[in-house]
Amino acid sequence: MKKCNFLKDQDSSMSKIELKQSLEKIEKVINDACGFFEQMNLPNKSNANLSKPASSRGAVTTARPPPLVIGRDKDCDNIVAMLHDKEEDAQPDTNKAQCYSVIGIHGIGGSGKSTLSQLVCAREEKDGHFNLVMWVHVSQDFSVDTIFRQMSEAASRTPCPQFNNLDTLQTNLQKKLHGKRFLLVLDDVWYNNRDVRQYEKLQQILSPLNAGEAGSKILVTSRTKDALIALGAAEQRCIPMSLLDEDVFLKLFKHYAFHNVCVAADDRIRLEDIATHIAKKLKGSPLAAKLVGGQLRMRPNIDYWRSSRDGNHLDDTMGALWWSYQHLDEQVRRCFAYCSIFPRRRLLEQHELVKLWAAEGFARSSNEGKDLEDVCQGYFDELVSASFLQPEVKKYSSKKDTYIVHDLLLDLADRVAGSDCFRIENQWKQIGDGLIMEGCEEEVPPDVRHLFVQTYGSELINEKICKLDNLRTLIIDGVDVRIQVEEKTVKSLFVRLKKLRVLIIPVYNDQGTFSVPESIGQLRHLRYLRHLPFETRFFWC
Structure with missing residues (x-):
């Protein structure tokens, strides 16, 4: 990650000397940006076996329980007893009976389902009853290939190899599960019994699991009992989240x-x-x-x-x-609302959030000499202290200082941000041996200021995003490696989105290089510029 130089806003009326100085600054920014991208020379990876960046997040991790859990020991004991109950073990036979059984926990948001499942995982890892213990967060908008990757990485404790189709992913996962008695936690499963496609996706998640050994278990958490039953939990194995005494x-x-x-x-x-x-x-x-x-x-x-x-x-x-x-203080509230542009369960890096807030001009201080990022670091610390940002404890990742926004708090952030913030979370589906992105049907608010786009598409850029005159933030998370980013599309961004302060954009092409159009000089408010090379990955939990 690299940040371009900060630019100072200019008054509308300037002397010739001031104008000359401003033009020199803009020219310097262009030269710096061009030099920056020249150093990016990415090798030609046309022959490499690459997956779409939208779902390749590096090592997706099993989260540990919080340092202190009060009042859940009895619930944990009961669930562990069910997991070890041999009477519920399914025995494989010639009819391909399941090698696993399903136990579910359901309850309202914020009731502690995830914490309880993490507590169970931590105990089972020490107990040794299961050969493999895997914890995977599913969430409302999930892709099957991402879940397969998370399972594979949780099973092997190493990053999943880069495969480009679901069949290969599934085969790879089956090899890791073969002959192993496993415990798989599927945390935060959403389900609408009127959504046939969602049901099919959930069944697809289960498809490679019969490669395991008899006695394997799946522990599911959800807000509704319907989700547990859809995944195969018997009625008596659907456990309501108990209220604490x-x-x-x-x-x-x-x-x-x-x-x-x-x-x-x-x-x-x-x-x-x-x-x-x-x-x-x-x-x-x-x-x-x-x-x-x-x-x-x-x-x-x-x-x-x-x-x-x-x-x-x-x-x-x-x-x-x-x-x-x-x-919360007014400026801290603005920083929290800004987090609503990121998808659910996104792992947010401390240093990047601070830089983004500073670039957006959120910092307010009576001390004129104080660094803007130091001010925003104070806002970050307050959000952590108030539990609006919660540290994510990871086992298999080298990423440090990553934080998460609880689902209910993200709902609140969506509410308070209104139309200022918007995210486009594209879905992927299997077509033949490959994966393609489905289009965005949502209407982007015309007055949106901060926009996150999960996957690049030139039509989306030209037909929707370039018409957003008030846009201050544009974060494009990734690009399908089969789609070349056209220079004229990037040029359109620079020419039409003149109020941009933050721009994060993928810059892949067949040659592995990218030239910055001179039109970047028109972005006089730009404070933060970042590229997303193949080597850069965002982490999800």
Whole structure:
């Protein structure tokens, strides 16, 4: 990753000397950019066996449980007992009976399903009952090939080889599972029983799993029981997420509200009493406990806690999230809303987010000499402290300082961002031996300011994106290696999107080189320019 030089906004009226200086700065930016891309000389990979960048994310990881989990030991014990229950083991026979059985956990968002499944995984890895333990996050908009890659990498603890079709991916996965008794966790499965295509995709995920040994298990988490049954869980194996006992939940809430808080003994007693009443309003939601507790922890003031207790804004989970969001500083709220351009469960890198926020002009400081990125780093730290960004613990990746936005918080970010932020998440499907991208049917808001596009397409650029006059951010995540990025398409971006501050774009072509059009000089507001070479991968969880 490389960042272009920062440009300073110019007044509309300039002297000849100022104009000359501005033109010299623009010329320098063009020369720097051209030199930058000349250094990118990528080797010709036309003969390489490459996959589409949209789903090649490097080593997708199994997440460990949080450092502290309160009140889930009994639930974990019950699930582990089911996983080891030999009476439920299916025995393969000439009729190709399944070698695995399915157990499911269902419950509302934020109730702790993922944490519980991670806790089970951690215990099973120590126990040794299963030869392989795999944890894969599925989410609402998934592609089968991405799930196969994640399974393969979780099984081998190494990056999945680059295959370009589902049949090869499936065969590769079957080899890794052959003769192994495995535990596979499919976390956060979404399902609509009226969506036939979604059902077919879920069945396709299961297709290579019969290569395993008898006694294998699949543990599924979902918001609905229908998803568990669609994947083959028997009714008695669909476990509702239990509510924490009132005392246990209060202990969890107090952990977040009082961690490292130093107050006088008398004040502590009063705050503890108020915390007891606030905890009852949160209806047992661990996510709400974490967020609300975090906000209270930063403001250990009796009057503030009382006003929080007496309002009705904490009576449901989304209300609690909204209340927590409202108590962030204004600029921190802008930075959080900006995260809504990224897809669900995207692993976000700390240093990149900080640079993007600075480039967008989100930094506000009374200290004129303070570096903009330092100001934005403070915003980042506040979002982490308030649990709006949660650190992702990884086992098989060298990536550091990556964070994730919980699904419910991303829903909130979508709501507060409105039409300012938009993401186009293209889907892939199997055609013959290859994979192709399906088109985007969504209407992009004409006044959108920040746009994420999962996969490049010249028609999408020319017909939709180039008409977005207010666009400040354009992030194009990847390009199908069979599609050449045309220079005239990039030139159109530079000529028509004159308000761009951030541009991240793939620059692949047959020769492995790319020339920056001189029209880049028209982007007088540009603060951040980045290319996406083949070697650059975004991580997903």
